[in-house]
Amino acid sequence: MKQSQLFMPTLREVPADAEVKSHQLLLKAGYIRPVSAGAFAYLPLAKRVLNKIEAIVREEMDAVNANEMLVPEILPAELWQKSGRYQTYGQDLYKFKNRQDRDFILGPTHEETFTELLGGDIKSYKKLPLLVYQIQSKFRDEGRPRFGLLRTREFLMQDAYSFTADNEGLDTIFDQMEVAYTNIFNRVGLDYRIIDGDAGAMGGSTSKEFSAPAAAGEDTIVYTEGSDYAANLEMAKDFYERVDRSDEEQDEMTTIDTPNAKTIEDLSELLDEPASSLAKTVVVAGPEGELCAVVTTGDFEVNLVKVQNALGLPEVDMADEAVVKEKLGAGFGSLGPVNLPEDVKLLVDERAADLVNFTAGANEDGKHFTGINWGRDVALEDEQIGDFRTAKEGELAVDGKGKLAFTKGIEIAHIFKLGTKYSKALGAQVLDSNGRNVDMVMGCYGIGISRLLSAITEQKADDKGLVWPAAIAPFDVHIVPINLKDEDQAALAADLEATVKSAGYDSLVDDRKERAGVKFADAELIGLPVRITVGKKASEGIVEVSVRATDESFEMTVAEAVENLPKWLSK
Amino acid sequence: MKQSQLFMPTLREVPADAEVKSHQLLLKAGYIRPVSAGAFAYLPLAKRVLNKIEAIVREEMDAVNANEMLVPEILPAELWQKSGRYQTYGQDLYKFKNRQDRDFILGPTHEETFTELLGGDIKSYKKLPLLVYQIQSKFRDEGRPRFGLLRTREFLMQDAYSFTADNEGLDTIFDQMEVAYTNIFNRVGLDYRIIDGDAGAMGGSTSKEFSAPAAAGEDTIVYTEGSDYAANLEMAKDFYERVDRSDEEQDEMTTIDTPNAKTIEDLSELLDEPASSLAKTVVVAGPEGELCAVVTTGDFEVNLVKVQNALGLPEVDMADEAVVKEKLGAGFGSLGPVNLPEDVKLLVDERAADLVNFTAGANEDGKHFTGINWGRDVALEDEQIGDFRTAKEGELAVDGKGKLAFTKGIEIAHIFKLGTKYSKALGAQVLDSNGRNVDMVMGCYGIGISRLLSAITEQKADDKGLVWPAAIAPFDVHIVPINLKDEDQAALAADLEATVKSAGYDSLVDDRKERAGVKFADAELIGLPVRITVGKKASEGIVEVSVRATDESFEMTVAEAVENLPKWLSK
The missing domain is CATH 3.90.960.10 (YbaK/aminoacyl-tRNA synthetase-associated domain)
Known part of the structure; x- marks a missing residue:
């Protein structure tokens, strides 16, 4: 794509109210703009990243036979009254009335919606297990939206729901989803930990949270160097063995x-x-x-x-x-x-x-x-x-294998064993193999898709700007001709664009009439993985390749550059 | 994909309140379910159709250098107060308050949002033209939602907006978008007419409407057999030449x-x-x-x-x-x-x-x-x-080339020359080449993505069920083994699935333990373009191919069947 046709409004200065690095850089690099507090527009570069993340999610969901669906965002209040959450969800729930004065909400999550849908049509264990998901905007009326895409009122989520006839079925799908999510985050190129989460919030028994370590994170991850143990601070357990002190002498009170x-x-x-x-x-x-x-x-x-x-x-x-x-x-x-x-x-x-x-x-x-x-x-x-205490740094972990250490993390995904809470409340039953009616056993799974942009930025960006992992970069290659009026440069840039395309990569060509310094600064700011500069040596067929993540630069022929792309763009 | 893992709840009976063919069949074939009046869940088969339509839209938008974005669905009331539409849009506008008692709306369209965004960052004609779009849920509080996906309160739209420095720029992009939309509907496989639309509703000067002729349509398309003339009834013009009768004798009043x-x-x-x-x-x-x-x-x-x-x-x-x-x-x-x-x-x-x-x-x-x-x-x-009259069937058309005929149509897309209505109201100005501030000239363009499912069904479906054009079918090929316990059939079905996949097509394999009659009825109901039945002749390597659209059937070897797929699945 030609940069002159791309809406990519980079800024020289960052708005003063952007507190964290990802918020600052995503604004500065022209990826996002606020439309109201906590509700952002994703500009073209950000939308390209989202599309690539969504494609990865769809591939990994296909691999576990998940069914993509799309449910309404406006939900009748009755649906949430059945589960009780219309009353208990609190102020974060957007409520409104339609023209006929009926009560509706904007969906922050869809356990009820999918339970009602599957419960309405699935009547036998023979039709189970089923795994469904969607990628869709969700709404939460946050009291204090902040930190850019980290805490917003409208956000993109992948939300998945599993329906099985028994707990063994749930355990199997839960494990498959943990693998699928692991694959997704490995492919996206994010550092993350899988930690014990708080299942109670969703009314379930077990939960695991995927957390991306980052200073801007609002959660505290508790882990040990000595073992795999990791948990959200709210769930972390230190080691304690009860002592029998019943034979000690008792003082008077x-x-x-x-x-x-x-x-x-x-x-x-x-x-x-x-x-x-x-x-x-x-x-x-x-x-x-x-x-x-x-x-x-x-x-x-x-x-x-x-x-x-x-x-x-x-x-x-x-x-x-x-x-x-x-x-x-x-x-x-x-x-x-x-x-x-x-x-x-x-x-x-x-x-x-x-x-x-x-x-x-x-x-x-x-x-x-x-x-x-x-x-x-x-x-x-x-x-x-x-155990009603909050774990402390330095205590022995519950597995006895190391001392607890704390770090800040961003919650990027959460998977829950829900059990029958929602199927019971909404009457979603199937006949089991003995011909008895049983509540379907459910799991729910969610990835904060839009939040990933911030998490990756917090982890990868440097002083000069964003640094995208190759798998989700808006474009693979940034072709930067210094002077398009120079015929050699124009020809070589066009040649390069075609060659990169036929090698299976997408490119952005900076065809703007700007000084080289402006072009380079913008290129570093928007953070595409590989920049190929076409300059004075164009007449000799030589270009300069810069790898954004490592800051390396090489002079080489176009053929060599294209030949090496798979190395720099390994996904 | 295996059908046993697909959530595809076909019905034997159709709910009595479904009035039109597309509503009935999309329910019956397990494509959609209502969640509230006018708000539908798209089940897996429908979502696959939507995804294929969206992919076609993205390709044709890429071809005209359009920038994909995504803006919030919750919009601050102030944005619509600036354009005046907060007051004038009427009861169809969903209005609500957030927890801080601020006024918001759910976006039914986004002229204001994009005008504010582009106006905020684009300050010079040198950055224009720009063409942006998104594919997103829109909201309209219809007084009487009806006809399934034809008139809903929440629907998927592609909405595009062009920004140019002058009217000539707008004319160029408007023509390009007309071509892009034409390509989209040709590829989707829909019959449609491009007719003169009512531009006034959006405050613009010129508009063209893409309308799909169908009995269930709520619009009247006026056209002639003798020429290209076609218009929405609201805009249709008959031929009339003014007469000078000033020398006639005047009676007394x-x-x-x-x-x-x-x-x-x-x-x-x-x-x-x-x-x-x-x-x-x-x-x-x-x-x-x-x-x-x-x-x-x-x-x-x-x-x-x-x-x-x-x-x-x-x-x-x-x-x-x-x-x-x-x-x-x-x-x-x-x-x-x-x-x-x-x-x-x-x-x-x-x-x-x-x-x-x-x-x-x-x-x-x-x-x-x-x-x-x-x-x-x-x-x-x-x-x-x-001309303040409504045209009548049988009158000569305004171009004088034929008599007006009426037919019913479904509005599937609309493109508008907006001019400066929104840029003026929201102060979206650029410096022109003379250094003067001018209002940006805008166009807006929209496709009713979810409505296309109904329009196609109205046009293509037959008594037995849905009939999908190959380009947007949920799966290309339906592989139906009669009896998977038969080893020859099981082996041939597996072989077929792999061969179809390596030929670049996706398939659905009916691995359910159902009678052949049930499998065939479901296959015809969901309407995949090609069905390949694996039955008794599996031991000889012979299958039966049925083409849904033409009702043709052929016995042939697997190799012959796969060889012929491009013919039956030409997109």
Whole structure:
């Protein structure tokens, strides 16, 4: 393609509100423009990248016999009322009415849509398994869209859904999809880790997250050098072995005055005890005001996702201090598990459950109890005990094979074993081989297609601009004649364009009347893998080849350049 | 692909509310399912057709150097307030608020979006012409969605926009796009006509509509056998040559009682005069209540689109009788051009403008004037005279080369010369070669991608089911082994699948455990171009080839069958 016919508005300056590298560079290189907060136009170069990514996704989906479909983006509210998500999804759900005053939403995801469709037509296990997917715009009314394509209100996703008659069928497809996604990201040329994800958010049992390590990432990936263990911070587990301390002597429980101990650190200093032997109590609230006190040792933070999943609630948050004070009788500095009101649940982290003769707030401002013991002073059942803490860097990992390290990552894909949550809610049943009606067993799978542009940019771009992996570059080769008025250069550039094309590569020819410096700067900015400069040595048939990723340059004949393209453009 | 892994839910019965053939068959053959009124899911077979259509569109767009992009579907209201369409587009526009209570719409079309984007980055005529397009879901809150994919609330469109520095540039691109669209529809395999369309709706000057003749069409195409002339009924023109009757003797204007003449037919009978020599007056109203009396001869109907365009209003409709009576003093049966109130405009069809000594309503119920003459009794300027009538079947066409005939058609594409309407409203200017700021000159172009599935079905399908043109069929070849437990059949089917693939065609293999009758019925219903049945003669290497479009069948060897594929699958 001729660059003079390409809408490629590169900028000299970057808008001041672009905070992260990928947002800055994608704007500067003329790949994206905002249309409203969190909703971007993909300009021609970006659309070419998206098309190449989508082609890779389609090939890998074909390989696992997935069926491509396309469902509406406007969905009737009834569909989401059936699953309950119309109420629980929260403010991120775009709701609107049509001219007949009926309620609709803009789909942020399509578990309900596909469950209703497949459930309506598939009535026997003999028609299963089925794997369906689509590539489509999704909508989420983010409170604070930011970081360019990383957090947007409208984004492109590939979303896939599997339907099987039993859990074994799901396990098989889940594993196939993990391989398919692995192939996709390997081909796209991205660095990524597969980590344990939070399945609870989708109402499922198991999930794996594909995360691209990058400083701009909003997620924390927890991993170890010593093993394959990796998890999202919300799910990461450190190693802890329960201790039986039942034969230790129990002190008497007494009240102490602690008017200046507002934090665990204050208390630790006051009592000269390590935070790890003190109990920290926080109170969380569910969406309908359900309260639960969570006790951890003082050296750990409570993990809201683990608590939420244990409580089986769609979301939980820290309770308001005013609410807590009204209910428990004290503010945040003096809470504890002793004498909790009956309608406040209690969860205890396993490390805290092994404390004896410990100190905790007395649920009276400025007072703590010391010498508390579980069982004697606070009833505690086994099912109230679990891992409710956020893992810390440097702790031993749950597999015992190495210390936990943290890095920032961008979530690029997520695969879930959903089970029967949606099929049950929407009545999607099949007859099994015994002639009984069973709920279909589902999995769901998603890739953040548009977000990949940012993830790749965060990982690959350099000071001069974007650097595209060959498999998804907008064009393979950038042909840059210095002066098209020079007949030798014009002829050689035309020859090169034709030769590159017949070798099976696409090229962009910079036919603009611009200075060489402008052309080179734009070429580096937009980041095509190979640049072939046609300059003064055109009369000798010599060109200069520059490889964007390695910064190497070579002078060679056109024939040599084209011969070497497969090396530089290996996909 | 194996049919057992394809989600292809064919039906034995068709839902009763599917009125037209394409709606019935696309449901029955498992191509589409409704998710809400006017919003359909495209099941795997339909998505494969869409993908093939989109690939053809992309190739033809590449050929005219068009830039593919993708813009958001949620648009800020401000964008449409700038063009005025936020107010004037009417109830079909989906409006909603985000969580911050800001107003948004779902894009039904994107003139404003692209004008803002290109206007923001293109500042010089040197960067023009530019041609951009996208393929994307569009939204229109239809009052009465119907006929399957023909009138929906969410639909796939290819929408393109051209930006040039002057009208000559627009003319060139407009012609190129007409060729590109012609190529697309030729390749897709559709019968269509290019007709004069209504450019006024988009605020432009010239438009051409691509219309697919089909009984289910909602538009009337007007054409002649004798020439290329073809137009949408709203734009069709019959032949009429003005007559100079200024030297005819003028009668005196007199009032007559016509209490029983409610219609032109009544009046014609009462006065024993042909309707063609009587004046019929209707009053139309604009969106802000602007009134205009329109006079035609009694044998023609007033054409609201022509009137709307002449008045330069976004829409007009027949005025309410109560409003008319209040303003003009009489109800519908007694209206006329004499003594109109000053704020009621007057337009006169050219045929009516040539009447002398004619009769029209007196704007007093039950009274008419006879002996009216233009100029003497009613002031009439040349610019008030024009073609404001709806053409009639059997009249001579405007080119004088044949009589007008009517047929029903489905609008499948529309191309418009927009001029500067949007660039002016959104301030999209460039410096021209003289260094002056000029509004960019725009064109817009659109193909109803999803609607094509219905149009093709209306034209091609037969009693047994769908019949896909080879270029866009979901699969090229349907391989139907009768009994896969027969080793010869299984081996030959597998061999055939591989051979067809290596010949460059895709195939669907019916590996289901169904009776031959069910397999054949499904095969005919889904309508792949070539079916190859592997049956009892498999042991001799003989198969049966059936060509769906022609109903021909041949027995031959696998080698012969594959050799002949290019003939049956010529694209």
